[in-house]
Amino acid sequence: MSRQSEIADLIRQKIQSGQLPPGAQVGPLRDLAGEYEVSQETVRRAIGWLAEAGHVRVSHRGTFVTDTPPTGSDADDRLRLWEQTGSTIGLAEYAQGLQCQRVPAPAHVREIHELAHGERPLRRRYLIVAADEDRPTALVTEWWAPEIVGAVPGLDDARLKAGEVLTLVKAATGREPRSGRDACRARDAYPHESTALRIRDGAAVLACAWDWxxxxxxxxxxxxxxxxxxxVGHSYKR
Structure with missing residues (x-):
């Protein structure tokens, strides 16, 4: 991966997490070049990539995060955020409307968790809302297996903040995600998704399934x- 791509991804992560909120200045170039130990030209190309993607705007006054940067966080982004901050929820967003209950699992969830007949996993469902706009950006549903719920006191408590679940699990069991898998596809929103995300029925959404x-x-x-x-994007190298 080129240095300009690495720098663009690092700045994108800061925008994603809220460290660089909408309207915040990115730079100046000289400071960024010193921070990342590269030339100003390398930083300029990284900024150009971010501007083309709609994350920042460049003017004679400098470079600034756009008012509505098109940043979306999938499971990999959320896990990286937790590793850096201790929460899967960024500084510029919050979780809303948490529903926490043991429910009969859909067939695919029963197979994934290898549940015995009659076992009910814990479903934690919540919205992620952009704080500056009070606008839902994601609807998240987590399915926790009964053995994890039994080993982690408070996991089934709706008062537990959504972003702190992994921290609680690690404290109680010593376990934390070491690997994961994401699969995303575009489709039409289901009715409950349209209502939660405040979009029209059948609007296009990006649906992601993941496991840790x-x-x-x-x-x-x-x-x-x-x-x-x-x-939603990732940096990678071979």
């Missing part, structure tokens, strides 16, 4: 519905 595991086995399986106008 450690060496022992599966920790959590989840589903996340994102608005169609967000960008």
């Amino acid at each position: 595991s450690d060496d022992v086995g599966l920790l959590v399986y989840g589903e996340m519905t994102l608005l169609a106008d967000v960008e």
Whole structure:
């Protein structure tokens, strides 16, 4: 991966987490070049990539985060955020409308968690809302297996903040995600998603399924519905 791509991704992560909120200045170039130990030209190309993607705007006064940057966080982004801050919820957003209950699992969830007949997993469902706009950006549903729920006191408490679940699980069991898998596809929103996200019935959304595991086995399986106008991207190298 080129340095300009790495720098663009690092700045994108700061926008995503809320460290650089809408309207915040990015730069100046000289300071960024010193921070990342690269030339100003390398930083300028990274900024150009972010501007093309709609994350920042460039003017004679400098570079600023756009009012509505198209940043969307999938499961990998959320896990990275937790590793950095201790929460899967960023500084510029909050969780809303948490529903926490043991319910009969859909067939695919029973298979994923290898549930015995009659076992009910814990479903934690909530909205992620952009704080500056009071606008829902994602609907998240987490499915926790009964053995995890039994080992983690308070996991089934609706007062537990959505972003702090992994911290509680690690404190109680010593377990934390070591690997994961994401699968995303575009589709039409289901009625309950349209209502929660305040979009028209059947509007296009980005639907993501994900799971986090450690060496022992599966920790959590989840589903996340994102608005169609967000960008989800990853850096990678071979």
